[in-house]
Amino acid sequence: MTAPAPAPATPLLDAIAAPADVKALPEDALPRLAEEIRARMVAVVSKTGGHLAPSLGVVELTLALCRVFDFPADKLVWDVGHQAYAWKMLTGRNARMDTLRRFGGVRGFPFPEESPYDAAVGGHAGVALATALGLASARDRRGGQGHVIAVVGDASLTNGISLEALNAVRHTTERLILVVNDNGMSISRNVGALARLFARQLAGLRYNRIRAAAEAAGHRLRLSRLRAFYRGLKTLVKGALLRHRAAIFEDLGLRYIGPIDGHDIPALCDALRAAAGGRVPVALHIATVKGKGYPPAERNPAKWHGVGPWAAEPHAPGPKAALTWSEAFGRALRERALRDPAIEAVTAAMRTGTGLDAFFRDLPARAHDVGICEGYAVAFAAGLAAAGLRPAVALYSTFAQRAVDNLMHDVCLPNLPVLLCLDRAGVVGPDGPTHHGLYDLAMLRALPNLEIHAPATRAGLEAALDAALARTGPTVVRYPRGYAPEGPAPRLEAPEGAPLVLALGPTAFWAEPVAKALGLGLETVERVKPLPDFVRGLGARPLITLEDAAAAGGFGAAVAEVHRGPLLILGWPDRFVPQGSEAELRAACGLDANGLRVRIAAFLGALPGGRHG
Numbered sequence: 001m002t003a004p005a006p007a008p009a010t011p012l013l014d015a016i017a018a019p020a021d022v023k024a025l026p027e028d029a030l031p032r033l034a035e036e037i038r039a040r041m042v043a044v045v046s047k048t049g050g051h052l053a054p055s056l057g058v059v060e061l062t063l064a065l066c067r068v069f070d071f072p073a074d075k076l077v078w079d080v081g082h083q084a085y086a087w088k089m090l091t092g093r094n095a096r097m098d099t100l101r102r103f104g105g106v107r108g109f110p111f112p113e114e115s116p117y118d119a120a121v122g123g124h125a126g127v128a129l130a131t132a133l134g135l136a137s138a139r140d141r142r143g144g145q146g147h148v149i150a151v152v153g154d155a156s157l158t159n160g161i162s163l164e165a166l167n168a169v170r171h172t173t174e175r176l177i178l179v180v181n182d183n184g185m186s187i188s189r190n191v192g193a194l195a196r197l198f199a200r201q202l203a204g205l206r207y208n209r210i211r212a213a214a215e216a217a218g219h220r221l222r223l224s225r226l227r228a229f230y231r232g233l234k235t236l237v238k239g240a241l242l243r244h245r246a247a248i249f250e251d252l253g254l255r256y257i258g259p260i261d262g263h264d265i266p267a268l269c270d271a272l273r274a275a276a277g278g279r280v281p282v283a284l285h286i287a288t289v290k291g292k293g294y295p296p297a298e299r300n301p302a303k304w305h306g307v308g309p310w311a312a313e314p315h316a317p318g319p320k321a322a323l324t325w326s327e328a329f330g331r332a333l334r335e336r337a338l339r340d341p342a343i344e345a346v347t348a349a350m351r352t353g354t355g356l357d358a359f360f361r362d363l364p365a366r367a368h369d370v371g372i373c374e375g376y377a378v379a380f381a382a383g384l385a386a387a388g389l390r391p392a393v394a395l396y397s398t399f400a401q402r403a404v405d406n407l408m409h410d411v412c413l414p415n416l417p418v419l420l421c422l423d424r425a426g427v428v429g430p431d432g433p434t435h436h437g438l439y440d441l442a443m444l445r446a447l448p449n450l451e452i453h454a455p456a457t458r459a460g461l462e463a464a465l466d467a468a469l470a471r472t473g474p475t476v477v478r479y480p481r482g483y484a485p486e487g488p489a490p491r492l493e494a495p496e497g498a499p500l501v502l503a504l505g506p507t508a509f510w511a512e513p514v515a516k517a518l519g520l521g522l523e524t525v526e527r528v529k530p531l532p533d534f535v536r537g538l539g540a541r542p543l544i545t546l547e548d549a550a551a552a553g554g555f556g557a558a559v560a561e562v563h564r565g566p567l568l569i570l571g572w573p574d575r576f577v578p579q580g581s582e583a584e585l586r587a588a589c590g591l592d593a594n595g596l597r598v599r600i601a602a603f604l605g606a607l608p609g610g611r612h613g
Contacts, residue, residue, distance in 0.1 A: 008039035016090055019066035019117070030067075030265050034059045037086050038293040040097065044085075046311040048100045049430060050108055051082030053291035053304040054153065057183050057262070061286060062086040064268035065149065068276060072117045074147040077132045079156045081109035081122020082306070083181070091117035101430035103580030103588075108431055123434020124399065125372045126159025128152055129178060133165055136173040147276055148173075153181030153288075155349065159372045169281050170253025176281040177272070178254065181262065183290040183301075249283040258285030263292060302352065322486065325479040326423055328458045330355025332465055333392055333421075337363055342390040343469070346370065348377045354394035354423050374399050378406040378420070385416035390469060392419040397437025397478060398428075404443050407450075411474045415449045418475075419468045425454075425478035426506075426548030427572070427586075432579030438572050440478055442553030445529055452476045452529040454505035454547075454555075456489040460526050480506055480548060494521025499542040499604060502535065504528065504555045507546045510586075514596045518604070520544075528555050531562065540565030542607055544600055546591075547571040568603040570596065 012029060013036040016022060025033065037059050045052045063086075065076060071091070078084045088106060089097060093115065099105025110118035120131045132150035139146060156162055157180060169176060249256040255278055260271045268286065275282040290305075291297025297304035323331065337343035337359065344366045345359045351369050360367040370377045374395055381391035395403070400422055411418045425437040444450060451471065453464035461479060468475035490512040494500055500521040503511040508524035515522040525532060542565055545556035549571055556569030573589055586592040590599055 007043055008036065010036040010040050012036050013040055013089060013094060016094065017092055019069075019071045019090055022063060022066035022090060027266065030060075030063055034063060034265075035293070037062075037089055040089065040094070041085050042294055044097045044100055045307065045309075047098065047309050048102060049306075049308040050085070050101055051306045052294070053297040053301040054080070054083045055085035056294055056297055057288040057290045057292050058083045058151070058153065058181060059086045059292070060263045060265045061151070061179070061181065061268060061288070062090060064265050064272055065151075066090055067265075067269050068272040069147055069149065072119070074149065075119040075132070075135050076117075077120045077128040077135070077148075077150045078110050078122040079128025079150060079152045079162075080125045083151065083153055084110050084118075084122060087117070088115075091115055101432070101579055103578065103584040105579070107579060109434055121434065123431075124402070125156040126161040128156065129162050129165035129169075132176060132178075133168060133172050136176045140173055140175070147175070147177060149177045149179060151179045151181055153183065155372055160375060166252060174280060177275045178281070178283045180258075180283060180285045181288055182259065182285060183288045254281045254283040256283050256285065258283075258287075260284065260286045262286035262288035322483045323458065324355070324482065325461070325484045326353065326355035328355070328461055328484040329394070329421055329423070329465075329479065330358060332462050333394075334359045334362065336465065336469065337366065340390065340469070341366075342388065344368065344381075344384055344389050344391045346377050346381050346384075346391050346393045348372055348374045348395060348399065350394065350396065350399075350423075353396065354421070356394055374403040375406045378403040378418070379410045381418045382406070382410035382414070382416050385411070385418050386414070390417060390419070392421055394421045394423060396435070397422040397425040397440045398435045401439060401443065407444070407474070408447050412447045412449045415473045417469075417472055419465070420474070420476045422476060422478040424481045426480040427577060427582055428481050429581055429585070430579050433576040436572075436577055437478075437480075438548075438550045438577065440476070441528060441547070441549045441555060442557075444476055445553065445558060449473045450476060450529060451527070452478070453527050454478050455526050456485065456503075456505045456508050456524045458484040458486055460489060460505075464526065478505070485509065489524035489526070490522055491524060492516065492520065492522035494519075497539075497541050499544065499607075500538065501544045501546060501600075502555075502559065504545070504547040504549070507548050510591070510593075511546050511596065514593055514600065517597060518600060520600070525555070528558055531558055535559060536562050538563065538565075542566040542568075542604070544568045544603065545570060546596070550574065566603075566607055568600065570599065 012033045038056055041055060093106050096106050101108045107114055110120065110122040112118050112120065119135065128150040129152060132148050136148040139148065152162060257271055257275060260267055262268065271284055275284050289298060290301035333345060345356050346368045347354050347356055348370055349372045351357055351360050356367065370380060377393050381393045384391040407420065422437065422440055425440060427436050444452060453475065455461040455464045461484060464477045468477060490508045492515050498521055500523060501511050501515045502523055502525050504525050508522065511522055525535065543559065543563055545559050547555040549555065551569050551571030552574045554571055556571060560567055560569065577585055577589065583592065587595065
């Protein structure tokens with residue numbers, strides 16, 4: 001990365017306690033405030049890590065929103081919420097921004113429990129417009145007058161839920177503002193027909209100026225024939241200059257305004273006031289630069305979309321030759337695809353995050369990035385599999401939650417050989433509860449025909465992929481964030497009948513020192529469904545299960561279904577786990593070495609006849 005960002009002087013920003021303070025500033029002070037916000041943002045993220053480029057791109061928009069609307073009486077919903085750092089600074093959280101994404105600190109996404117200014121949680125893409133419609137419908141029913149604004153960016157408009165909501169706008173409310181923040185990016189470059197449509201629209205800036213002049217002239221016309229002529233001229237101008245590119249909104253009943261320069265505060269304020277004064281829902285299309293104001297992020301917005309702290313104390317990530325789980329998966333899948341022409345890769349705007357860059361580079365005809373559409377990715381893979389191919393769908397565990405129905409209906413029911421690879425399974429640290437991959441096992445374990453693997457090492461991952469590619473039915477392989485251990489998985493011998501720890505996947509490395517200290521046996525388990533035969537043959541001996549997943553309904557629950565003896569299930573608790581480092585979260589939830597030792601010792605001490613039962 002670059003050098004650590006120095007702490008900036010931000011006198012204007014420091015004086016802002018609420019959006020109303022932004023209204024009170026003279027207009028000529030706003031560019032300076034925007035500079036201070038960006039400097040503060042870079043300084044904070046250099047220490048905490050976070051989603052830098054998206055938030056840098058919407059500073060002027062955030063200021064304009066604060067100038068025009070009255071928050072929190074008016075409601076603002078961010079999609080995706082990683083755009084909202086400036087919003088947090090201007091809504092009373094600036095003094096605590098140095099705690100961003102840290103345990104007990106400011107959350108990385110909008111969260112109503114954190115602030116009354118946050119109208120909704122904003123961690124997953126595609127839901128803001130639907131949520132805003134619900135807020136607007138409730139307002140209309142109660143006779144309220146407040147505005148509801150949804151800011152949709154980073155390709156979230158192409159998400160299926162966004163399109164479903166767009167279809168519902170006109171028959172749900174007459175007063176809603178949709179701000180389309182168009183920066184041409186999700187995390188990587190946008191894909192698909194809608195992305196190309198918006199890109200072409202940005203070439204039509206002339207249309208809005210001509211339309212405004214035509215409307216001004218049209219309103220002066222009184223005779224019906226002249227009004228009809230004006231309407232025809234308006235249609236002709238729109239067709240000639242935009243070739244009906246705005247029609248996707250206007251045919252759905254929204255007035256289209258744009259494209260507007262998303263870094264021109266006066267123009268944004270004028271457009272937002274026009275949108276607020278209308279009697280129909282409005283789609284305001286703005287063009288922004290992702291990473292605006294920070295040259296490294298402007299040059300490479302994908303790299304700076306989400307970054308780790310670059311001003312933190314240096315630490316060794318592990319052995320020099322070690323691969324991350326994502327890298328190990330991507331390399332292994334590519335190697336197998338080079339040997340087997342039936343293998344295809346599918347991902348949802350996460351080709352880099354899931355380790356598929358080399359696959360996309362070397363096998364582009366067999367690589368599919370479908371955008372932020374996880375359900376579609378799985379259903380599309382079902383079609384590939386039905387045609388005789390072997391698709392591997394790589395998703396983050398937290399985002400795969402949105403494709404559970406497609407996995408059941410389109411893959412498991414017809415028993416198709418789709419491989420679903422779940423990256424970032426388990427806790428993921430500072431992104432917090434919206435991004436922890438804790439619920440995949442509980443959600444998926446009940447699906448018939450599905451096999452579920454949880455490898456503990458890089459060798460285990462490759463073995464799981466081979467097993468999946470040899471099956472005629474669907475398979476899930478889950479693995480965590482971080483580095484994939486090399487070498488064998490831990491195993492500790494114990495006398496027959498003695499208490500035994502069954503650790504799922506990489507949690508065997510958590511359990512090994514504790515099991516040694518307590519004199520327990522340890523077995524690494526790398527398959528959840530079906531359970532390995534040896535687990536079913538353990539008789540009534542005391543067992544302790546450990547998993548990097550929610551304890552409710554997961555691996556331990558699967559063991560409980562077949563085990564006849566005493567059982568202690570250790571996993572993440574039945575509550576949302578907050579943000580923080582893995583070490584902090586494990587300590588807080590009793591899953592660090594000390595917590596495991598205390599809980600296991602208490603279990604052993606309660607056994608009839610003492611720890612050996």
